[in-house]
Each structure stands twice: as C-alpha cells, then as structure tokens.
Amino acid sequence: MKVPVKVDGRELTLSNLNKVLYPDYGFSKAEVIDYYTRVAPVLLPHLRGRPLTVKRYPNGVNGQFFFEKNTPEHTPAWVRRANLPAPGSTKNRERIDFAIVDDLPTLVYYANLAALELHVPQWRVDEDGEALKPDTLVFDLDPGAPATIVECCEVALMLREVLQVEGLTARPKTSGNKGMQLYADWDCREEPSVYAKRLAQFLEKERPKQIVSVMTKKARPGKVFIDWSQNNPAKTTVAPYSLRARELPTVSTPLTWEEVEGCERPEDLVFTAPDVLARVEKRGDLFGRA
Template structure:
C-alpha cells in the first residue's frame, strides 16, 4: 500500500494519508495496519461504541511521540460524521458543552484511524437520536494492579467480584484493559445516574474489607503496592473507559480484549491475558464477540 490512497467506505469517500508511517516503532506496526485492524474488527467493536460520545486519544507521531486527548469533534470532520453536544460542568473556556464524535459506522471508524486516534474511550451511558443523555446502562469495575501485583492478581479479584455481581442478579462480562489490568462490566437498569457509582463503591469497599491483603478501594498510591485497586470512580458520568477492541498506546499494538471467564480462571502468568491486534482478530474469527452483554438488570438497594 502506498503512502496515500483514496478509498470508498460504505459509500463515503475518504483520503487516507501517510499510510506507511510507523505508529508502533517497537514492532514496525504502521498506520495502514492500524486502519486495517479497525476495519476488520468493526463488526464487533461498533455495537459497543454506538450512541456513546467518544473521547479520542491521538498519536500523530506514533506511540513514542506526544499524544493528546480530543473531546470536541475536529473542525475538519466530514459533514456525515455524527456529532452530539453534551453539556458539561466547568468545561475549559466556559463553553458549558462539548461536541463529541459518535462512532456509528465503519466510515467514521476508518476516518478516526487515519487521524491516528489509536484509543477510543466511551462513557457508561448513551445518547438518544436527538442527543439527549440517557441514564447509565453499564456498571464498570476497573481493576488496576499496584506493582508488583499484575493482571494475575486482577484475575483473582475479578473472579471474586463476579460471584458478588451474580449473587446480586447481574450478568458480568470481562475484558483486559489492554494495559496492566482487567475491567468487569455488567448491564444495568437505573433511574438515577449516581446509582452505578454508589453501587460500585459499595462493592469495592466490601471486597477491600474481606480481602485486605489483595484489594484496595481508595485511590491513594501508598495503599496500592502489591494490591489491586477496584476503581469504582469510572462510573462517574464525566468519566470514560477504553472501548472494547480499542487499540492501546503500548510498545506493541495491544488491545482491550474481551476474554472468557474460563480464561480469567486459567490466568497464571501475565502473558495469559495480553493480546495484540492480530491475535484479537483471530479470536473473533474463532469465537465471535466475547463481550456480548445480556439483559440489563436493576441494581439491588
């Protein structure tokens, strides 16, 4: 593939540039390969980001260069890219809102990949057809290990967490963060946005009390050495987590990859739960989407 190309994607014309640029220098993974990954993984990725305002993490010069988070849709975005205006509190410049991109189709995903938007981050809530914000439909527990703990310890915590959630009538699914930890989600039905944070905080405190040698729920780094932080704060409506199947900006093109509970149970070394782009495509081809969420359940009081 040459440096530039004009392509048609689902009826949209896109100009792709600098396709030979290496974005992951450690392994020579190029922008063309990033675009190819997102194009191929789109059938399972898009359902998890549809109707969710996206925060982009862009790496114009690759993972070894500078990066920036982008919330407002770029001014040069094609007119067909969906935008949604979301009110904010204390936004910079005093605008009081952010105009987000909503990734609804393959053309938008390819356009973002061409911008070197390697990471896609989305909230636990969706917007309606006219941009109105809905209540959260997911609760998330972000398991973050403090060295020397690793994803192996996160797997132990995830299994205990799963028992709690199932006992509360929820149907949890799990994915790697694509970095060091794991993220456990469950589909929920709530009447008020703050309910997911309240519930997640309560579960995190409970497990920290039951497993003090393994789990912490407070953010202070001094408490986290050798333990796993259950980050319940990711349920704040103002926060986002990396989307399922998103690439991560690591030395290699690792992916926030959905995994089975059997794989979590079988985790013995870090490499058991680390997956790069090619491996994730093969996993999806063999097993489909491992992040299929069930019917939303009400949170217990």
C-alpha cells in the same frame, strides 16, 4: 501520499499509510486502519450511541499524544455529533460537540487520524443526541506493583460472585495495559458510582490484604485497586476491542471466564491486534450483551 477511498458510500482521504505508529512492532498506520476495519463488526456495537473521546498519536506511540473530545471544524459533515454538557472541560467549554461512532466510515476516519485509543462512557445518547441513563456498570481493576493482572483475575472472580448474588452477570476484558475491567448490564437500581463504591468497599473489607478501594497511591502497592469511579457520567473507559498505545499494538480484549480462572502469568492475557482478529474469527464477540 494521500489515497482517496470510498467506505460504505462515504469518500475519505487516507494519508501517511506507511508511517510506523508502533516502532517496536513495526505496526503502521495502514495496519491500524486495517485492524479497525476488520474488527468493526464486533467493535461498533460497543461504540454505537456513545460519545467518543479519542487518544491521538500522530507521530506514533513514542511521540506526543493528546486527548480529543470536541470534533474539530474539519470533521466531515456526515460524522454524527451530539452537543452535550462538558463538566470539568480543560478548555472551559460548557458544551462539547462529541462524535458518535455509529458506522464504519466514522471509525476509519478516526483511525486515519491516528486515534489509536477509543474511550466511551457507560451511557448512550438517543436519536436526538440527548443523554440516556447509564446502561452499563464497570469496575476497573488496577494492580499496584508488584501485583499484576494475575492478581486482578483473582479479584475479578470475587467480584463476579458478588455481582451474581446481586443478579448481575459480569463480563471480563483486559484493559490492554496492565489491568482489566468487569462490565455488567445496568438496570439503574441506584446511582451507579454509589453502588459500585459500596461493592468495592465490601470486598476491601473482606480481603484487605488483596484489595483497596481508594486511589491513594501509598495504599496500593501489592494490591488491586477496584476503581468504582469510572461509573461517573463524566468519565470514560477504553472500549472493548480498542487498541492501546503501548510498545506492542495490544488490545482491550474480551475474555472468557475460563481464561480468567486459568491465568498464571501476565503474558497469558496479552493480546495484540492480530491475536484479537484471530480470536474474533474463531469465537465471535465474547463481549456480547449478557
């Protein structure tokens, strides 16, 4: 069944609203759209101006999925686009028309496509669609089993101290999966990947039993991999407040440092869509610019 709706003056047609996208939780497409609509006031500032990559699950989290960067021909004309170089494109495209999610209608449009996960780079485009310099530094903390997000929190606290010495204020969030990320506003003092790699290697040298800065899987069991490479302009990271395609409708959730310091079990930092809506209502955007 298709349902015509008007969102901030834009006409959209929603479909298959009763389709369950998270079977283990009974979470439907209607609830996905509702979540993104309600979280939009705090989510949109983190998407605005950033080229979008989505991970779509048309048949739910247990079905096949695909990444989508280029906007298809059927995309509404009012969706903002930016034509940008596409190094490493799997379809050998030199350039791609990326969508830019600046408003609620665009966000609802993608939610209706079962674009559960929203991924963006650490840079924005200007009004003419030209790429700007990176404005964000990110460290992706990925635990190698049996390490968990508990160990990630320990590393996050170390990294926070190093960044503080460097004059940067770190903001933590869960990945919504098994790890977490730290963000900081970036002043372009040097190439961000080079800078992030140097800090990761420094911490690895300081705590070799806890931290690894290389992606080699055999080096990672029981340690936390500080992935500095997410600062490569061609890479993206899951956006704050984005859903993740897990068994539960978990969310990449901004945290307080008190929560990071107090984490004792992985379950302490698992937040579903309803949890996050309640957090936002109570606390606002914990991921606001520093």
